[in-house]
Amino acid sequence: ARAPRPHNTTQGARPPPSITGRGPIALHTGGPEVSIGTIVAFVSLQQGLFRPAVSLLSTGVQIQTSLALFQRIFEYLDLPVDITEREDPVHLDRIKGEVRFENVTFGYDGKGGPVLDGIDITVPAGSSLAVVGSTGAGKSTLGHLVPRLYDVTGGRVTLDGVDVRDLDFDTLARAVGVVSQETYLFHASVADNLRFAKPDATDEELYAAAEAAQIHDHIAALPDGYDTVVGERGHRFSGGEKQRLAIARTILRDPPVLVLDEATSALDTRTEAAVQKAIDALSANRTTLTIAHRLSTVRGADQIVVLDAGRAVERGTHRELVERDGRYAALVRRDAQLEPTR
Ligand SMILES: Nc1ncnc2c1ncn2[C@@H]1O[C@H](COP(=O)(O)OP(=O)(O)OP(=O)(O)O)[C@@H](O)[C@H]1O
Ligand SMILES: [Mg+2]
Structure with missing residues (x-):
């Protein structure tokens, strides 16, 4: 049973929607309640995670609200739920986007040695880092x-000089966009899938983002256009198309910091060129x-x-690094050998 909420005396006020009847989910132990806005931001922040959306879509449950969506994601995906907002977190209105790794060590729980060990990297605001x-x-x-x-095991990661663990979720969600190989498309229209990143986006904004992401023409050519329903029983997009939809989403969100995990699988030459163009638009x-x-990507990085x-x-x-003729030079040589002749 839900405890009475003494401050909520507004006539007719309803509790947030819940798909399980368990009431609002608590993201933070002992912290304040989480607003839907935070949830939407947090979910879009976590756009590209570790499991394909299939586990979500195959439940056959149509997503009703972002809260329900959020709950599903946390129920079905292998996400760390112990990431919490500090009690008195730092809010940044303006984010420049400098990212620093300071003596960062990290290990996944219960696993042997550290996965990251003593990493020190500064990425100045607006610059690019390629990790190979x-x-x-x-x-x-x-x-x-x-x-x-x-979260790091040792050291710290900072955004504009503030430890990311000290930032409020709103700042973090506005600051960082993630585009990875694994893209979520929800069983909803293309427009809804894009608006997920920016609920109040106008049609023009949707088109502009899709255009920049090199996917507008493709969407516009579908029989139902932006109303085309995506997913298992709807329209299936290819890997490269999904990636460009994810890029369009991130363009709509417009975060100052972008984490881009490029696809390892080979795309055909035309798709790769389109994806590269989309990524260039996104990274600017x-x-x-x-x-x-x-x-x-590597060659042009700062x-x-x-x-x-x-x-x-x-x-x-x-x-x-080529001049140094070490590990990087060896990787470049290996890649050149793997590169198909075009
Ligand atoms: N969720 C996880 N739980 C436990 N160990 C993990 C997890 N994710 C990755 N690892 C391990 O951490 C190490 C680094 O993995 P990571 O995914 O960061 O490598 P990567 O450099 O991105 O590799 P790739 O080029 O194949 O994508 C690996 O040994 C991997 O097995
Ligand atoms: Mg990887």
């Missing part, structure tokens, strides 16, 4: 620490941390860090 390294080196993990999908004027698998078994073993620009 072999599989399992810790690249995605590093990216996940910025929006607090996980933002702090960008790219987990890079495409040589083009700063490249090579991760090896959780340690930053090399850093510099493309030119500096």
